[in-house]
Amino acid sequence: MRCGAWTYLTIVCGAAACSSSHPAGAADGSTANPTIDSGFVTRADARVTATPDASPPAAPDAMGPTDRVVTCSDPPPPGSVLPPPLPAYSGGTCPAIAIGYNHIASGGADREFLVVAPADYDPATETLPVVFMWHYLGGDANAMLEQGEVQAAADMLRFIAVIPNKKGDLPIPFTSSKDWCWPYLTTVPAARVEEEATFFDDMLACVAATYPINESCVSSVGVSAGALWTSQLAQLRADRLSSVLIISGGIGPASPVSLVDAMGWTGASRPMPAMIVWGGAMDHCVLNFDMASRNIIAALVGEGHFVEECIHNCGHAVPPMDDPTAGLASLYRFTIDHPYWLRPGESPYHVTGLPAGTPSWCGIGPDSATERTGMCTSTSADSGCPPGI
Secondary structure (H helix, E strand, C coil), rough: CCEEEEEEECCCCCCCCCCCCCCCCCCCCHHHHHHCCCCCCCCCCCCCCCCCCCCCCCCCCCCCHHHCCCCCCCCCCCCCEEEECCCCCCCCCCCCCCCCCEEEEECEEEEEEECCCCCCCCCCCCEEEEEEECEEEEECCCHHHHHHHHHHHHHHHCEEEEEEEECCCCCCCCCCCEECCCHHHHHHCHHHHHHHHHHHHHHHHHHHCCCCCCEEEEEEEECHHHHHHHHHHHCCCCCCCCCCEEEEECCCCCCCCCCCCCCCCCCCCCCCCEEEEHHHCCEECCCCCCHHHHHHHHHHHHHHHHHEEEEECCCCCCCCCCCHHHHHHHHHHHHHHHCHHHHHHCCCHHHCCCCCCCCCCCEEEECCCCCCCCCCCCCCCCCCCCCCC
16 A cells, blocks of 8 residues: 555555665666655855845845746846855765765765756756755655656756665664654654754765756755655755755644654744645644644744645645646746745745646645645545555
8 A cells, every 4th residue: 555646655654664775777786676665053154145235135025136036047146145165075075976876975874865867967068956855654766756757857847856765774663664764753863863964965065076066956855754854954954955845744743642743843044935735634644744734834934934835635645736747847846946045035936926837726825725626546535544554
């Protein structure tokens, strides 16, 4: 059984561990494709462009950058706050990074991640945004690539995707084969949380050492367990991330089980645009993801982050896209439309409205979305978790 077509497994919503299997041509030499079981460290050294504007910043409702249509491909305006210098690789000298599976030493362990680029990508002529994509419980990097339509989205939107595989050291009690994948629960030691944030730093450092990247467009996308982790990374690396996309994730308290809950919100060092997507009141799989999603929206709005919310009605499952041609790329576009140097609370969507292809069940700001109605094809549409999980 799977939690929806995207294998939306999180918490104990998986009948097997997150696999780290490889497709043909994997770095470990294996040829078998993976089987998907159906079933605060902040930095103050932000930079400013060398030619600051002589005039003071415009108010949010005055003429200025707020009233311009921008994307990550645009140069930052004079005076814009830019991200700090890229992190240094904790392992010393980065190995060469290739399109496909890669291994680096991080946190005293061998860690693995998949790099995806547009099929016709030429590093000599193109500098691209970087989108980190954290997989769900029961999945792995290759499953995220396929179920998330990542190659098609990279080709369409022109970005490099970095898809990590879980370490595999966070076992679920009373089971022999499951793993929480990422350190997002209140029971995880702080050192393990920071280790995973350092893994993010190391992947970014080494990808940037091999490929020219747009340092003002580094974002994080998470699905289910990966979205719970992205909700924490948004706080831990707010100085680095330009935006986040959280799909059926969020923050606690969101659990009926007192011993298991997602971490809460302790604050981000800077506001960043966030897109929060979830499956309505039926989006639950041990955790109540309707509650977790609403929790993080409230926290983000309270700190002045720009928020787009999208609510479908298919529970803990792949979002049912209105436009199958645009597919999930219509969600990933959010990361490309929101560079780092936007002012707090700013979005080009304030000017243009939501872009063409955005699902009809999305809206700008809290309580703005009209929840989707209609049929769902996901097996999890009735309860949020399929029976027997």
